[in-house]
Amino acid sequence: MNRLQFIRRLGLGAGVFALGSARAESEQAPSGWPPKAEAGSAAFWEAVRSQYVTDDDLIYLNCGGLGPSPRPVLDMLDLSSRILQHRVETGHFYFEEARAVVAGFLGAQPEEICFTRNATEGNSIIAVGLGLRAGDEVIFETHAHPGGSLPWLNRARQIGIVVRTFEPDPASPEGNLERIAALVTPRTRVVQVSHITAPTGLVMPVKQLAEFTRAKGLWLHVDGAQSAGMIPFDLHALGCDSFATSGHKWLGAPRETGVLYIRRERVDEVAPLHVGAYSSGDFDLCGQLVYTQGARRHEYGTRNAASVVALAEAARFQNTIGRERIAEHGRVLADYLLAALQGLPRVKVLTPTRADMRAAMVTFAVEGRTAGAVFGHLMETQRLRCRPVNEAGLEAVRVSLHVFNTLEHCERVASTLARYTRA
Template identity: 40%
Template sequence: MSKSSRRSFIKKNLLSGLFLTSAAPLLSAENALRSKRDIPSLKPYTSDYNNIDWNNVREQFLFAKDYHYLNTGSLGPSPRIVLDTVYETMERLETSTSHGRHEIDETHEKAAKFLNVTADEIAFTRNATEGLNIAARSLRLKPGDEIIISTHEHVGGASPWMALAKDFGAVVKLVDLDFNGEDNLQIIKDAITPKTKVVAFSHITCTTGMKLPAKDIVQLCRSKGIYSCIDGAQSLGMFPIDLRDINPDFYASSGHKWLFGPKGTGVLFINKNIIEHIDPVFAGAYTDSKFDLNTLTMDYRHSAQREEYGTRNTPITLGIGSAIDFINTIGIENVAKRGRELVTHFRKGIANTPEIEILTPESERYSASMLTIRIKGKDNLKLNPILNKEKKLRMRGIYENNINGIRISFAIFNSFQEVDVLVNSLKEIVKK
């Protein structure tokens, strides 16, 4: 697409966003959902849930209106405002031939505020996997050091630790989680030995959307001098997260799932209490607090941002900031509440269909906006693409841990009507 036709494409879509939106505004920051240029000073957490116009929220996303996208756990679509930020920043920086590095600091602040930590504890990465690798490699584990992970980890959450076993002789110990959620703290506790150096776990599992008791696990680790690393790929943007309260050593997430940020973005938190005791994985410009080539002197910055060595992709990083603004405009509590309401609607819809098992715990303590089902006696991994093709229902097959399930993500652009389409389609399949 040429520059001018892309401009008119953006303009056209911005305008359709302006004119197609229905009357009820998203309170004070309604314009923030339309164009970066219109963002007033945002008032996070001020939206009254009952006044939110969810159709208006849906209209911010570009994918087809009749496509039932229930796969945010794999990839979150970005709203118009995020794309707008990326396009505009890219053009602006190209016009001024600048890398715009200093502009990223504003996004560090936004991400830090979103997670209730400080900006020097936040580094931007390319994805959750990269953040988890940085965490794993910065600990300099030795042969025989034990790492506890679970059988429910995503390949991106498990491989950084498995690679430490291959490369340095560390020992990975697998624990099998309790699908009901309740026993997971105890399961991890039982696996700890005097050699345990790290517990690495998913905040929300990619397999069944189960929530782990993150704060309790972190406290357990700290009481035993063990590092804690949370894989937050499925939790950032799904519900409010107070990392100061949970207080892990590391939390790594994707920007391109529940946060709806640009693709190829990630957020890494490194607790300021450990930064002095670990080493950067890579070193380069911005890693150092002092650098003198002639005397070969180099001191490291005591900031997570030392992991942002070298030239960075400013447009997509500002896009993360824009995604956080977008969520704050709606209010993260409201986002979480909407997810739960959609989940509840779905659970009610299939309540009298015993052929469909729900593999995810129901209580809010152990789950949030994503769940996994299994239609008994069927190959669910084969059914999933059929639902996509025939009913335009996009979900994720769960092959991990031999679960043979279908994972459903309930995001802010999904509606109760879409959930009904899903319920009816599943009931049709069950009858076949």
């Protein structure tokens, strides 16, 4: 279903909306989109960049924290919000259409997908829902984002589970598998990894880890906040038991959008953290409660359906560009920046140098300078909006490179740092 068909469906699917002039306006594709130029050409990427509305003087390099939404996503969010407000409707009847789009994008079945507000909420649903007991052990890396680590630390505080951590190995995927395996004991129940770590952009060997955890009878949960929208993958091929991500980073969806995947065979092993009218297929006040089928049982109450519709539009926008093309664009830029930084005195690159262990993020530290000082200099002198990395005591700066970034942006980072480190 293409964008115009989806907008028409948005107006007519429930049989209650009259779009009027709003529909006529929306059916005019944004100028320069979809790109008419040869895929991957300079003109093609210029057409992609034209769909973003960030300030002209800002070079944005922080999709790992918060990504801007392109015009088609903003248009869909605005249109669907106004339609729902005009008719005073929840719009929950749009969820299944959006669910099918997002499930296809992630390589899952629609019944394995539920919509959350962010990856943190998805991680929390798994941490609470698995029903761990005092003494049960959970393994995750020391570079886990707070949204990935705090749900487990909270369970440790509340019920006494045991958290065991490993330092990511930047040299080899096998090293990370070995470090995880060394922590497994008879009390281990869950292994969690970041698909791509937030501090340094290290890509974890999820597929190989899934084979290991399945053989051991362990649950594998993946925090995919940094991977969805940066690199293509298929959740069924990865083999994890659950996967949480946010829409507001690399996908360019609105704030407060996220996705939780739970493998179909294991949905019933995750007890709902919250329940409401949308959680149940059948209930009565005498104690009967039958959960609705699939992961959607975790969608418990009224939600902003417009943001969910816009999340699906973000997936469609990336499909139009081409997910492999997006990943390759990011890799080319990251390769260029990494090579430029490696030649600078006092600059240490913390992102793995192995091509199969990194993607579109580059993290570096400057000897003798704090993360805040380096970040501030880049922003104040060149309007280069990166992200300081203070986690794990790294005192570094992270550069996230996406579809609207160019080699010139990478050169601006490198040349600014070259002058800075000579000062």
